[in-house]
Amino acid sequence: MYILGASRHAKSVIDQLESIHLVEGVFDDNPEIISILGLEVNSPIPDTFSEDLPIHIAIGDNSLRKSISQRLPSGATFINILHNSAIVSKYARLGKGIVMMERTIVKVDTSVGNHVIINTAASIDHDCQISDFVHIAPNACLCGNVEIGEGTLVGAGSVILPGVKVGKWCVIGGGSVVHKDMPDGSKWIGSKNIC
Structure with a gap:
């Protein structure tokens, strides 16, 4: 496989693999990064790859992950x-x-989109809908029937209560409790939607 991205998130992704020898090449647009976990990093990320090997975009930033995929x-x-x-x-x-880190849970009838990060010990309950390019941070909890729009960041340790709909490209701060719907592009900190 090819790994695109060579920053801290990429280290976490590579660490999930059964063997580092599964990686045929690592690419990053930053020419100053020359190696990661003993693997050589090539720069820049090319626009084409051999079609016989799969790719994983190991970039934590949701908008950059989308841009690379396009x-x-x-x-x-x-x-x-x-x-x-x-x-x-x-x-x-x-x-x-998709990448799912250690001890993540995805329950029945949940749909997870493309290029989603479900980070360490995050829990997604039944009937949730997670759109493309979302990041569910460590220990976040999505109760049943939650919808998360494209590109949204659900912060570490946050809880989204049952039936809540979160729009596209939202940011939910760590430790928040989201108890009502959020419009596209909004931010939530603690127990309040701040914009």
């Missing part, structure tokens, strides 16, 4: 990287290019 050819194959301690319902639907 640069690649439509026929690119993206691989999911799921830690072996992740618990995923057989009735969950997963997109492509």
Whole structure:
């Protein structure tokens, strides 16, 4: 496989792999990064790759992850990287290019979009809908029937109560409790929508 991105998030992604030898190449647009976990980093990220190997975009920034995915050819194959301690319902639907870190839970009839990060010990309950390019941070909890719009960041340790709909490109601060719907582009800190 190819790994795109060589920053701190990429280290966490590579750490999920059964063997570092699964990585054929690592690419990053920053020419100052020359290695990661003993792997050589090539710069810049090319626009085309050999079609016989899958790609994983290991970039933590949601908008940058989307931008990189749009640069690649439509026929690119993206691989999911799921830690072996992740618990995923057989009735969950997963997109492509997802990473699930240690002790994550995805429950029944939940749909997870493309290029989503579900970070350490995050819990997503039944009937949730997670759109593309979302990041669910460590220890976040989505109760049942929650919707998360494209590109949204759900902060560490936050809780989204049942049935809440969160718009696109929102930011939810760490430790927040979201108890009502959020419009696109809004921010939530603590127990309040701040804009």
